[in-house]
Amino acid sequence: xxxxxxxxxxxxxxxxxxxxxxxxxxxxxxxxxxxxxxxxxxxxxxxxxxxxxxxxxxxxxxxxxxxxxxxxxxxxxxxxxxxxxxxxxxxxxxxxxxxxxxxxxxxxxxxxxxxxxxxxxxxxxxxxxxxxxxxxxxxxxxxx
Amino acid sequence: xxxxxxxxxxxxxxxxxxxxxxxxxxxxxxxxxxxxxxxxxxxxxxxxxxxxxxxxxxxxxxxxxxxxxxxxxxxxxxxxxxxxxxxxxxxxxxxxxxxxxxxxxxxxxxxxxxxxxxxxxxxxxxxxxxxxxxxxxxxxxxxxxxxxxxxxxxxxxxxxxxxxxxxxxxxxxxxxxxxxxxxxxxxxxxxxxxxxxxxxxxxxxxxxxxxxxxxxxxxxxxxxxxxxxxxxxxxxxxxxxxxxxxxxxxxxxxxxxxxxxxxxxxxxxxxxxxxxxxxxxxxxxxxxxxxxxxxxxxxxxxxxxxxxxxxxxxxxxxxxx
Numbered sequence: 001x002x003x004x005x006x007x008x009x010x011x012x013x014x015x016x017x018x019x020x021x022x023x024x025x026x027x028x029x030x031x032x033x034x035x036x037x038x039x040x041x042x043x044x045x046x047x048x049x050x051x052x053x054x055x056x057x058x059x060x061x062x063x064x065x066x067x068x069x070x071x072x073x074x075x076x077x078x079x080x081x082x083x084x085x086x087x088x089x090x091x092x093x094x095x096x097x098x099x100x101x102x103x104x105x106x107x108x109x110x111x112x113x114x115x116x117x118x119x120x121x122x123x124x125x126x127x128x129x130x131x132x133x134x135x136x137x138x139x140x141x142x143x144x
Numbered sequence: 145x146x147x148x149x150x151x152x153x154x155x156x157x158x159x160x161x162x163x164x165x166x167x168x169x170x171x172x173x174x175x176x177x178x179x180x181x182x183x184x185x186x187x188x189x190x191x192x193x194x195x196x197x198x199x200x201x202x203x204x205x206x207x208x209x210x211x212x213x214x215x216x217x218x219x220x221x222x223x224x225x226x227x228x229x230x231x232x233x234x235x236x237x238x239x240x241x242x243x244x245x246x247x248x249x250x251x252x253x254x255x256x257x258x259x260x261x262x263x264x265x266x267x268x269x270x271x272x273x274x275x276x277x278x279x280x281x282x283x284x285x286x287x288x289x290x291x292x293x294x295x296x297x298x299x300x301x302x303x304x305x306x307x308x309x310x311x312x313x314x315x316x317x318x319x320x321x322x323x324x325x326x327x328x329x330x331x332x333x334x335x336x337x338x339x340x341x342x343x344x345x346x347x348x349x350x351x352x353x354x355x356x357x358x359x360x361x362x363x364x365x366x367x368x369x370x371x372x373x374x375x376x377x378x379x380x381x382x383x384x385x386x387x388x389x390x391x392x393x394x395x396x397x398x399x400x401x402x403x404x405x406x407x408x409x410x411x412x413x414x415x416x417x418x419x420x421x422x423x424x425x426x427x428x429x430x431x432x433x434x435x436x437x438x439x440x441x442x443x444x445x446x447x448x449x450x451x452x453x454x455x456x457x458x459x460x461x462x463x464x465x
Contacts, residue, residue: 066336069294
C-alpha cells in the first residue's frame with residue numbers, strides 16, 4: 001500500500017500542501033513575529049521522523065520586527081545547503097510555554113527516495129518495525 | 145518537482161502557485177490616490193511634519209530637507225499609483241552636527257515619517273554604536289553585525305558616532321569588516337532598511353573621506369546647525385513646560401545671561417547643556433524649598449524656578465551679583 005504517493009516527506013505544518021512560495025513563507029514568518037515568536041533556521045539530510053533535532057543554521061533570532069531578517073538567513077542557508085531539508089522553527093518564549101509552536105519545511109532535495117520498512121520477527125508472532133531512509137545508506141553530505 | 149499531483153477529496157485541485165503570485169503584480173488600482181492631498185490624507189504624514197515643526201526649535205535646513213524627502217516620497221507614490229516606474233529611492237542618510245543638536249530626535253521622527261509613507265514596513269528605530277556592531281575577536285564581528293541588521297530590518301538603523309567604526313591607526317581593526325557588511329546590506333536590501341549615520345561634522349568628514357563607498361551610498365547628508373541663544377531659550381521653555389515648571393520673575397532673563405556665558409565655555413552641548421542646566425536648577429530649587437521646613441508649599445512654589453536657583457551656577461562664579 002502506498003501511503004504517500006508523491007514520495008514527499010511530510011513533517012511539520014503545510015507538508016501536504018504544495019511547496020510554499022517565498023511570499024507565503026514571508027506571511028507565515030510575519031504571523032509568528034506578530035505573536036512574539038523567535039524564528040530559527042534548521043537543516044538536515046537525515047529526515048527520519050524520530051530525528052527531531054536538526055542542525056541549527058545560526059542562532060535563533062530574537063527581537064526581530066520584520067520577516068526580512070529571517071528571509072535573509074533562509075536565503076543564506078539555501079545557498080549553503082541547496083540539497084538538504086531546511087525548516088523554519090518558531091519558538092514561543094512565554095513563561096509556561098517555552099517550546100516550539102510552529103515548524104515547516106521550506107527546502108527539499110530534488111528527489112526524495114523515501115523510507116524503507118523492515119519487519120523483524122520476534123518470539124511468538126511479534127513483529128518489530130524499523131523505518132530506514134534509503135538516502136542514509138550513503139555518508140552524510142552525499143545523501144541527496 | 146515537489147508539488148503533489150493529487151488533490152484532497154472534495155476540494156479543487158491545487159492551483160499552480162506562480163499564477164496566484166502574478167495576480168498580485170502591481171497594477172494601477174482603480175481606487176488609488178491621484179492627488180498629493182489624497183496621499184497625505186492616507187498616510188497622515190502631514191501630522192508628523194507639523195509635529196516636527198512644532199516640537200523642534202530651529203533646525204531650518206534639516207526641516208526643509210525632511211520636507212523635500214517627504215515630497216519626493218509622496219510624488220513617487222502617485223507615480224506608482226499610475227503604474228509609472230518609481231524605483232525605491234536610496235534613503236540612507238547621514239546626520240552631522242555638534243552634540244545636542246537633535247540628531248537622535250530627528251532620526252526617531254524620520255522612522256515615523258518613512259513608516260507613514262510606507263517606505264519602511266515597521267517604523268521602529270534601532271540605535272546602535274560601535275560596540276553593538278564590532279566584535280572582540282576574529283569571526284565575531286560578522287554575526288554580530290548581521291544580528292543587528294536583522295533586528296533593524298523593516299525599520300531604521302541609527303548608528304551613533306559612526307566614525308568610530310573606522311580606525312585608521314589599526315589596520316587589523318574589525319570595524320572595517322562591519323563597514324563592509326553594512327555596505328553590502330545597504331546596497332542589496334534598500335527596501336528592507338534605512339541606515340542613518342550620525343556624528344560630529346569634522347570626524348564624519350574624515351570617515352567618509354576614508355570610506356568613499358559609504359559616502360556614495362548615502363543620498364542625504366544633513367548638517368545640523370548649532371542653536372542660537374534665542375533658540376536655546378525657546379528649547380528651555382519647552383522643556384520646562386513638559387515637566388510642569390516655569391521661570392519666575394526675572395528668571396528667564398537670568399537664564400538668557402546664563403546661556404550667553406555658557407555658550408562660550410568649552411564642552412557646550414546645545415540642547416543637552418540646556419537640559420542639564422535646568423536639571424541642576426531643579427535640584428537647587430528643591431533644596432531651597434527643603435530648607436524651609438515649616439512653610440506650606442503651594443503649586444506655585446513647587447513649579448517656579450527663581451533667579452536664585454540659576455545664579456548659584458558655576459557659570460556665574462566670576463561675577464559679583
